[in-house]
Amino acid sequence: MVTFLPARPGRLADVPSFARAIGGAESNVACALAAAGHRAKWVSRVGADGFGDHLVEAVGAYGVDVSAVRRDAARPTGIYFRTATDRATAAHEVAYYRAGSAASAMSPATVPYDSVANGRVLHLSGITAALSADCLALTRELTAPRAGRPLVSFDVNFRPGLWRDAAAGGRVLMELARGADIVFVGADEAEEAWGVSSVSAIGDALPEPELLVVKLGKGGAVVLDRRPEAAAGTEDGDGTATLVRAPRVDVVAAVGAGDAFAAGFLSGTLRGLPVRDRIRHGHLMAAATLTVPGDLGAPARTVHADRLVGLDDEAWGRLHLGPGWTGEDQEVPTP
Numbered sequence: 001m002v003t004f005l006p007a008r009p010g011r012l013a014d015v016p017s018f019a020r021a022i023g024g025a026e027s028n029v030a031c032a033l034a035a036a037g038h039r040a041k042w043v044s045r046v047g048a049d050g051f052g053d054h055l056v057e058a059v060g061a062y063g064v065d066v067s068a069v070r071r072d073a074a075r076p077t078g079i080y081f082r083t084a085t086d087r088a089t090a091a092h093e094v095a096y097y098r099a100g101s102a103a104s105a106m107s108p109a110t111v112p113y114d115s116v117a118n119g120r121v122l123h124l125s126g127i128t129a130a131l132s133a134d135c136l137a138l139t140r141e142l143t144a145p146r147a148g149r150p151l152v153s154f155d156v157n158f159r160p161g162l163w164r165d166a167a168a169g170g171r172v173l174m175e176l177a178r179g180a181d182i183v184f185v186g187a188d189e190a191e192e193a194w195g196v197s198s199v200s201a202i203g204d205a206l207p208e209p210e211l212l213v214v215k216l217g218k219g220g221a222v223v224l225d226r227r228p229e230a231a232a233g234t235e236d237g238d239g240t241a242t243l244v245r246a247p248r249v250d251v252v253a254a255v256g257a258g259d260a261f262a263a264g265f266l267s268g269t270l271r272g273l274p275v276r277d278r279i280r281h282g283h284l285m286a287a288a289t290l291t292v293p294g295d296l297g298a299p300a301r302t303v304h305a306d307r308l309v310g311l312d313d314e315a316w317g318r319l320h321l322g323p324g325w326t327g328e329d330q331e332v333p334t335p
Helices: 025-035 050-061 126-131 133-143 166-177 187-194 199-205 257-270 275-290 302-309 313-317
Strands: 002-006 018-022 045-047 070-072 079-082 094-097 121-125 151-155 182-186 211-215 221-225 240-244
Touching: 002 050, 018 050, 025 050, 025 121, 025 126, 025 257, 045 050, 121 126, 121 133, 121 257, 126 133, 126 166, 133 151, 133 166, 151 257, 166 187, 182 187, 182 257, 187 199, 187 211, 199 211, 199 221, 211 257, 211 275, 221 275, 240 275, 257 275, 275 302
Parallel strands: 002 079, 045 070, 121 151, 151 182, 182 211
Antiparallel strands: 002 018, 079 094, 211 221, 221 240
16 A cells, blocks of 8 residues: 655644655565565555556565556555554554555455465465455465465454454454464454463464464564474474564654564575574564654664674663664664
8 A cells, every 4th residue: 555654743634744655564574575685576456546656666666576566447556544653552543545445356366376476485464364355365365275385474463443343353364374384463463353362372372383473562572483393302392482572672653563573584584594583683674664754664784683683682682773773874883
């Protein structure tokens, strides 16, 4: 979607002007991965309109392959407006204009499996599944067992307002998550969607994913690693749990941080890094977005991020990141 960011804090009714940007869970992840030096491809549908032109050009400018994005002459590009406040606060407002949008018409018929099957990782989101029955059918097809499929990554992204029946939406997202290889879910959204919030309870509810990433907000993130090599090294054969605290961050805007975290973790996955380092890269990518106003922040250079990821636990715990920390001329001093 095209995102309109407020010129100043306040109610939508009081904001006089908005700056145009891009937004959307999967496209955010694709842009962040491309900016970090990976090959990324965005598969979607946009309207044959000016907003569609802007989205394709803006996402492509990050280095993302947009050759599989289709234009829909009958449906518009989705847009939304939001306030400057944190999504978790009661003052936060979002106005979506995407009912009947081009993206909501995605389906197994309009998105051929071949267009998404040639990557190492296929990243999906529960937001897409909520857009329409056709989008849900597509997401179900892509998370279904299939020989030779890419590593399937699924961000639950439970948004109750997108579902006519929030409880039914939670059950659908549980089904989809159980078909993925890597799952990202916040403890707070697991509580809202499934009535469970502890890491162990979420793990019990989702036994299938090899890597289950439970986000704890400022508390960091825990990864339950059930891959065969991890399970073989434990007494009970259930795998390992790795907790990494998030660094202290001076937050400018919280929107997009979850997508950025997923991109950082997937970047580490593509590089074959240990789980602890994947989580730390997730935190650093999230910090790059938290310290800018929009949904996307320029990631730190790989050599810069790797230096911070390599800190010992004590130094990592003292890390403090503020606006501008990813700049070429602004190295973060080692604590």
